[in-house]
Amino acid sequence: MKYELRDTPGLVPIGLYGFQHYLSMLGSLILIPLVIVPAMGGTYEDTSTVVSTVLFVSGVTTLLHTSFGSRLPLIQGPSFVYLAPALAIINSPEFQGLNGNNFKHIMKELQGAIIIASAFQTILGYSGLMSVLLRLINPVVVAPTIAAVGLSFYSYGFPRVGTCLEIGAVQILLVIMFSLYLRKISVFGHRVFLIYAVPLGLAITWAAAFLLTEAGVYSYKDCDANIPASNIISDHCRKHVSRIKHCRVDTSHALRSSPWFRFPYPLQWGTPVFEWKMALVMCAVSIISSVDSVGSYHASSLLAASRPPTRGVVSRGIGLEGLCSVLAGLWGTGTGSTTITENVHTIAVTKMGSRRAVELGACALILLSLIGKVGGFIASIPEVMVAALLCFMWAMLAALGLSNLRYSEAGSSRNIIIVGLSLFLSLSVPSYLQQYGISPNTNSSVPSYLQPYIVATHGPFHSKYGGLNYFLNTVLSLNMVIAFLVAVILDNTVPGSQQERGVYVWSETEAARREPAITKDYELPFRVGRIFRWVKWVGL
Template identity: 35%
Template sequence: VLLGLAITWLICFALTVTNAFPSDPAVYGYLARTDIKGDVLSQAPWFRFPYPGQWGVPTISLAGIFGIIAGVISSMVESVGDYYACARLSGAPPPPKHAINRGIGVEGIGCLLAGAWGTGNGTTSYSENVGALGITRVGSRIVIIAGGCVLLVIGMFGKIGAVFASIPTPLIGGLLLVMFGIITAVGVSNLQYVDMNSSRNLFIFGFSIYAGLAIPNWVNKNSQVLETGILQLDQVIQVLLTTGMFVGGFLAFILDNTIPGSQEERGFLAWKETCQEECDEIRVMEVYNLPFGIGTKFCTSSWVQFLPTCPKRLSVYKRKEEPKSLKQENSFKTSSERELEIDMDTKI
């Protein structure tokens, strides 16, 4: 990905220097120039350390709270889907409940920190990054942590950030086209557990996809029709109904739970069989434990076992009991071997 990005970027730079791309903003091909955002690079400072409250005291409004809550709910639904898609692309077992809770909680902490630092948007899992996992075939958490540390350091150097801001818009569009294609295909691949020969499932799938595309488009063009006179309520309705993923997912959820269908037809039996094959508890603990031994040190205490972000004590006990049973088997084997040796000695 980075190699293809760098090569295409250099080609755009060479074509810009040679004036192969037009200099008129109204002409097709102008957006591929690399000098469009040249002022950003010249005006950016070399070093700038961000700090909380750098843009003044935060302001809070009721309309903003309701609008953000609507966006957060939609983002949480999207994040859960991203977690499962990430596990499928990485070849990992499906994430357990405590791992999903931990992910949503960390996203909430990130939103709090972003608000304190004055960022205009919250933090959440990015579907395009899930697509990047499928392209790069790198699913190591250590690599992701190292990449995050590099981004934190780069964020303090304004010139480096300005260089990345000069990436041509068509190049970004090409990257998003590939990544969105992969993440869409991964989402659709979850239907392999469902009986797609059933007219029930075909109707639910097709109707939800079409409604998720059509309703947000209609609401964007006819937002005045849904005005209730209450600003906060209008913002919540606007955010929810213009989010295609929420509209399609909500309608699919309602239809799937109201239209009669068997467990096999809905894919529950195939999903459970796959989970039983892949969800070995020890492997799940190894994959979804906190890195650097943090989970082993803190999630085994009695007072944290009731937190939704830690695994249940039963899982920990099972893992502890297995070495004990192995030791007992070894002790039995050694004692029986000793008895055989004693019998042989007496016979001799």
């Protein structure tokens, strides 16, 4: 099916389409800070600040990417690819004994690692090395790599939902109902339930949880939600402490304590700390992030332009993504900045791929980031609802990754074996490293859902070089790294035709044969296109 770029006249309709893009990807934009900041020991106020920073950086980097990067209607934001290595760094042995000022110290370490890895990604793109790497990448490699990113967080998803099952499970069921059973229902010509399944499910569940809290369902006599669990003496309160903490919606004071106006600024957490072993982990992950973005470039370009992007477009996009991640590191978002994979799904559903709409939405996002209460409101989302949304987001990310197989011969036994081995080993090999050297009776202060990320302390690599041990134990415990290595090696050594591997669809030769169906500013040379584009913006 052919998708045309839709460009509705007038700033207001175009702006609404752009804001629709961001609203439909609300989960991808806000959920990562809600996971990593508490893991670093940050307060609700810290979470609010990081959320506002993420919104600001996402808006700025999106404007940069649509203007000087791939120039496709793709939104930049925090990537789930960086979440697992970020959690591994957060749970490094040197951070386990810190008290009091954990958050800022760990954040500065993350910033340093992200900045170095982003500089590496920038060189990878602008030097042309990405064009060389593209010869090894095709749909058979991209599919299991991206899918492994979503599948790798299963230990966090439903175990956190289970802390307040009546709220978390209901939210998952609502999102499933909206996105699948009600997906064809249109309101004023828009498939509201399909596009806004995540924010609608969140709003309804949050309202229901608020009513239950106000009705006193989670109120227990002489029990205070603000008292730490370790200080609770009463057996009655200790029995219900989990429900008080996870089911009530009034335990967070983020909205009340956040300022009305706050401007995110670089180095707001202090000067970044550069540690080479952590930087190397992030450099390895930046390659996976580039592979993720390559898949998004091809999928979105084939939808909006009916042709794949050229190698030059991909290299320029990856290079600018590296620069955008440098900005994310300087501002302190906790993760790198990359193309949000779910954006492709939004383009496919709405059949709207106008860069102008995405840019106006980015401007609206920047304005919202300056309102501190917005970040405080998002930071006050109960943790169980965050986990429920992540169950859906990670499942969709895995499915979006596997959907790249449609560009190859998905029924080929060669491809089936490669993808199957890549996915299975991406779960099994990290599981081996994570369980290595751990006694069944070992007690750990780290929550069970974070234990897969403390592999650096007990992995199988024990050479005399501590930094090398840290790098190998951590990198090889990341599911997407194993999936990428297995898929790249097998796909490039097992014989297969170009059509079978999907190279035929993704090649520049095929791109040259297709009739372009996109706006003129994409087709014109870079600088000339920019001149025409700004002339169009000012209405001349």
